[in-house]
Amino acid sequence: MKRLPEPPEDVVVNLLRLANTRIPDDIGWALEAAAGWETGEIARIQLGAVLENIKKAEHLGVPMCQDTGIPVFYVRGKFDSSIVSAIAAGVEKATRIIPLRPNTVDPITRENYGSNLGPGMPVIHFVPGDVPYTEITVLPKGAGSENMTRLAMLNPADGVEGIKKFVQGAVLDAGGRPCPPSVVGVGIGGTSDRCAAMAKEALLIPLDCDNPDPVLGKMEEELFSALNSSGLGPMGLGGSSTVLGVRIKKEACHTASLPVAVNIGCWATRRASARIWDDGVEYSQGAVF
Amino acid sequence: MSESDVRSLKLGETVYIFGPVITGRDEMHIRALEYAREGKEVPPDLEGAALFHCGPIMRDNGNGGWSVVAAGPTTSARMNKLEPEMIRRFCIRAVIGKGGMSKETAQAMKETGCVYLAATGGAAVSLAEGLGICKGAEWEDLGMPEAMWRFETDRFGPLIVAIDSQGNSLYEKVSSSLVRVF
Ligand code: SF4
Numbered sequence: 001m002k003r004l005p006e007p008p009e010d011v012v013v014n015l016l017r018l019a020n021t022r023i024p025d026d027i028g029w030a031l032e033a034a035a036g037w038e039t040g041e042i043a044r045i046q047l048g049a050v051l052e053n054i055k056k057a058e059h060l061g062v063p064m065c066q067d068t069g070i071p072v073f074y075v076r077g078k079f080d081s082s083i084v085s086a087i088a089a090g091v092e093k094a095t096r097i098i099p100l101r102p103n104t105v106d107p108i109t110r111e112n113y114g115s116n117l118g119p120g121m122p123v124i125h126f127v128p129g130d131v132p133y134t135e136i137t138v139l140p141k142g143a144g145s146e147n148m149t150r151l152a153m154l155n156p157a158d159g160v161e162g163i164k165k166f167v168q169g170a171v172l173d174a175g176g177r178p179c180p181p182s183v184v185g186v187g188i189g190g191t192s193d194r195c196a197a198m199a200k201e202a203l204l205i206p207l208d209c210d211n212p213d214p215v216l217g218k219m220e221e222e223l224f225s226a227l228n229s230s231g232l233g234p235m236g237l238g239g240s241s242t243v244l245g246v247r248i249k250k251e252a253c254h255t256a257s258l259p260v261a262v263n264i265g266c267w268a269t270r271r272a273s274a275r276i277w278d279d280g281v282e283y284s285q286g287a288v289f
Numbered sequence: 290m291s292e293s294d295v296r297s298l299k300l301g302e303t304v305y306i307f308g309p310v311i312t313g314r315d316e317m318h319i320r321a322l323e324y325a326r327e328g329k330e331v332p333p334d335l336e337g338a339a340l341f342h343c344g345p346i347m348r349d350n351g352n353g354g355w356s357v358v359a360a361g362p363t364t365s366a367r368m369n370k371l372e373p374e375m376i377r378r379f380c381i382r383a384v385i386g387k388g389g390m391s392k393e394t395a396q397a398m399k400e401t402g403c404v405y406l407a408a409t410g411g412a413a414v415s416l417a418e419g420l421g422i423c424k425g426a427e428w429e430d431l432g433m434p435e436a437m438w439r440f441e442t443d444r445f446g447p448l449i450v451a452i453d454s455q456g457n458s459l460y461e462k463v464s465s466s467l468v469r470v471f
Contacts, residue, residue: 042301042303046409062358063359063413065413066358144387168469179411235388237460237463266410
């Protein structure tokens with residue numbers, strides 16, 4: 001449903017509110033499914049607490065997790081440079097009024113900027129496109145999961161087996177730290193920087209759609225069942241729901257390289273998008289990349 | 290919480306806390322230990338505390354008071370280097386967090402009588418409800434996430450005894466039996 005036009009700054013505030021207070025449908029369904037198949041008592045308590053928390057956050061209109069993260073933005077379609085200051089203003093305002101936790105600090109002095117801004121913030125990725133709208137997507141990324149990010153420049157000879165082994169290691173070594181059951185974003189190929197970016201973009205792909213590439217789709221399935229039979233379980237306390245889904249993206253790479261990146265999204269994999277048309281704004285939580 | 294209360298808790302058991310809880314993350318640990326080593330005064334709440342690894346979202350009530358909006362656990366492993374000394378110096382009785390802690394920390398828990406309680410990661414709204422009334426903060430200059438917030442809790446949980454006062458760890462049990470398919 002299209003809403004009346006709003007200034008881009010307010011669209012950003014609405015996006016941050018939506019993403020932080022309401023879980024995307026696909027993630028919510030996956031959590032409910034996991035609660036259905038879990039048998040361990042401790043695991044069931046964890047999933048029950050997560051589901052109850054999601055309901056309360058939506059009902060009260062408050063962030064579902066205290067770590068409202070670093071908001072990572074993706075701007076696609078039609079835009080000009082004014083979008084940068086509009087997004088920054090929206091982040092500052094959202095931090096004050098929702099409220100979000102002020103998370104950005106100087107990396108050396110550790111002094112908090114208080115606004116979720118600071119040099120290089122907010123992080124914005126741009127993809128220009130020939131469409132009559134601007135699409136802004138936000139992915140608030142908490143540190144518990146972001147700190148578990150892994151990048152490997154594998155040997156081409158390591159192949160698919162090497163990739164699967166690396167992804168499995170990244171998820172299992174992370175243990176309970178990224179608040180499993182998690183969503184596993186994987187980037188394969190590209191350059192080292194593109195590969196890391198792809199792994200995060202993979203978290204924007206809903207869990208309830210098939211990978212258009214059957215080879216990647218098969219890897220997603222194999223990793224999903226392997227990780228869920230690992231025994232790690234919710235919060236690393238044991239159980240059969242370690243991941244809610246695995247999403248893989250690939251791009252071309254150098255003939256001598258096989259870059260692989262893993263970006264873990266916690267159970268609170270949050271996202272929201274808005275399409276800004278000339279005559280109104282449309283919101284959704286099912287970003288596709 | 291007394292030592293004998295804590296010693297009676299069994300691995301894997303579910304518990305709730307009724308009573309005082311303080312929050313503390315990296316910066317609070319660093320300052321508490323720095324002050325204690327230099328013989329400077331530290332907040333009395335630290336003694337025998339239930340210490341929650343958490344950087345909450347707090348709302349200023351406008352009348353000098355604060356209320357808690359969202360308060361889930363942060364990753365405890367970041368405090369591994371500092372926690373054993375915290376536990377020994379201040380006789381911390383319970384550390385509450387997510388993801389578990391090191392063998393060294395478990396050893397300090399065993400010696401002094403302390404447990405590690407796992408809170409559900411990200412269950413920040415439910416846990417904030419259980420934290421109840423905020424009794425103010427110490428060291429607010431550290432910033433909202435890093436300050437030491439004081440709460441009088443009312444049914445704070447569910448919490449799982451994930452390291453008991455004998456140093457046994459549920460995380461170790463799980464990680465030592467992980468199945469690696471690839
Ligand atoms: S990992 Fe996710 S759910 Fe867990 S504390 Fe961080 S942001 Fe919240």
